[in-house]
Amino acid sequence: MSQPAFSDRVQRIKPSPSTAAAALARQLKAEGRDILSLTTGEPDFPTPPHIVEAAAEAMRRGETRYTNVGGTDALKAAVIEKFSAENGLAYEPAEVMASTGAKQIIFNALMATVNEGDEVIVPSPCWVSYPDMAMLAGGEPVIAETRAEDGFLLTAEALERLITPKTRWLVLNSPSNPSGAVYDAAAFQALGEVLARHPRIGVMSDDIYEHIIYDGRRFTAFAAACPELKDRTLTVNGVSKAYAMTGWRLGFCGGPAPLIKEMAKLQSQSTSNPSAIGQAGAIAALTGPKDFLAEMVGAFARRRDLICGRLEAIEGLSCTSPAGAFYAFPSCAGLIGRKTPERKVLESDWDVVRYLLDSVGVATVHGAAFCASPYFRISFATADEVLEEAGERIARACDALS
Template identity: 55%
Template sequence: MPFIADRLSAIKPSPTIAVTQKAAELKASGRDVIGLGAGEPDFDTPDNIKAAAKAAMDAGQTKYTAPAGTVELRKAISAKFKRENGLDYTPDQITVGVGGKGVIFNAFMATINPGDEVIVPAPYWVSYPDIALMFGGVPVFVACPEETGFKLTAADLEKAITPRTKWLVLNSPSNPTGAAYSRAEMKALTDVLVKHPHVWVMSDDMYEHLVYDGFEFCTPAQVEPALYDRTLTMNGVSKAYAMTGWRVGYAGGPVALIKAINMIQSQSVTHTASVSQAAAVEALNGTQDFIPKNAEVFKARRDLVVGLLNQCKGLTCKTPEGAFYVYPSCAGVIGKTAPSGKVIASDTDFVSELLEAEGVAVVQGAAFGLEPYFRISYATSTEALTKACERIKRFCEALK
């Protein structure tokens, strides 16, 4: 269509949302479908957070706020960064976005010129490259194979940096693999970045509180203070606080960058919902007791799913350090024939045939930039996960 902007030709709809919608459509048509595509906790938002939102409505906090977010929320975010990450950000160094995705969108729009390169370790969250492409950026994918724990190495980072590099995007723990960088691994990366002062760091810490087996989370500006002035430390309340639908992401960074992000927000969505911001204040300032309890539930689910998947013929699954995803390899089933008669030539074929034959919806590794794998979100009930893994095992056994 001639009236559609050329920039849209470079991007595609989110594959993870597409899988979730497909599963919902099949359920609506009467199919028995278990959806493991959505990165959304099945826990309800805690009562104290919901109560804070209700109180805000009753108090009339339903008007416009500053594009950067309310002062109260930005102070709560500053306190969180200091308390949990040892990072000093004043309220004028904080921006509140419409989810973490909104923060990333605004940051890239504010900084990327056509031809600027954005280093994206693969596997990656599906939106990083598309948002960069939207503003004329060039995603530079760096393969992070299973042999490196799906993590970027210092040597590979060094090779990827060019004079045109604008950003490195780091996501730990990772969507889609659950891989998380230890302090030593992070320090190796920050040592490289210190040598290249033109490279900015976007640290997506959305899954910070979902780490297991005693793993200690760290973030780049915390590990290497020399990077503080060129790091955007991004987080949000969606995952740890079970607040995906409230749409509150936030970031701390240099004043000039934050001002640019806020200027863009003032001319687009203006701000995230005032009531959601009030709820986020309570999330950050209120009790945190439920977070480790929820993390224990997620850990048990992780162990269950990893154990069951490793019993499936042709599949292997690494145990991740965090988040609520596993990223099993389906290399052992490539070339086999599904019950439908279709030869499985890729992970895309595998997930398509699995959905058709057994009603289990997962996301193909191709969507995340590393094949042949697929992503399972274990942010759903133990019963559903057990049943889904039984179906996956049955499907693998039916392959010829």
């Protein structure tokens, strides 16, 4: 039987490495292995009860049918109020929409705007999907390397050097997955001064970790820091991280009406509307009580300090404490070139991650997946005792190297 022919565009991309790492961890657990999985960017807290009840009540009312492609009027109103109250951003209904997760928002925007050969600047370390989605749209991801000593923040000078006539988008993610980097207003404004000289470039600001921020820092939206660029900024957000609603698959955005119109047109021919039930839950999340956030962020801060302290104490590892999100991103440069007890030389962060999995059953994600080597990512969105045990196992594995 002949094999089907696959498109060039799908051959350009790879499966999500973080999803693949989580799937491998689940498989090994099912086979009876003692695995501590620190792969998934997912809060381990339950969805708040008032959100669950709002969705259940919507179902009881029969709100289980198709909605407008970009979301119900009620959800759009809640999104508009959220942007106004929390971010100081004013949008009209034609300037907001909802999708099946923030991931689809980003996908829609790139597919609606990127032509063959257009360039999309992505600061690294970056979320695994940004470069591949740019390539799927026919564009070329341009990876802007940042430095740990700069807090993994893109500088204005670095941005200026990378801009070409083909540049179509700059993607920003604050707080960042995987580094936890957080841009303040001044850092955004420095980038804005560069972008003001290049009117063709759009800014995609992924704010999905907005509420998960530490040490008294305040979140700033790019479009609020640079209001003169609001008309070419797409502000992306959702309910998955702050409200522990990853499986609800509900993202939303605010941006220029012409862009939103084209994104909605694309969505009408792909997934159509996001889940009506998920939309009901999102309305409750955005308009309901927020008191649980302080407790959740407090727990993440405690876990951050726990795992980063353990990692920093291990010879060969170096771990900067993240300013936001719920990931540690330690450098494993000090382990490269060392030998395992089986005399295998660790030549890359992939080798390090595989060694930790095989030798002590700790599943993580290698840094190259985030366009940054030699690092690896640990999600600390899990129980304290799991992180304690993981820290001990990683230390034991590193001690066994020669």
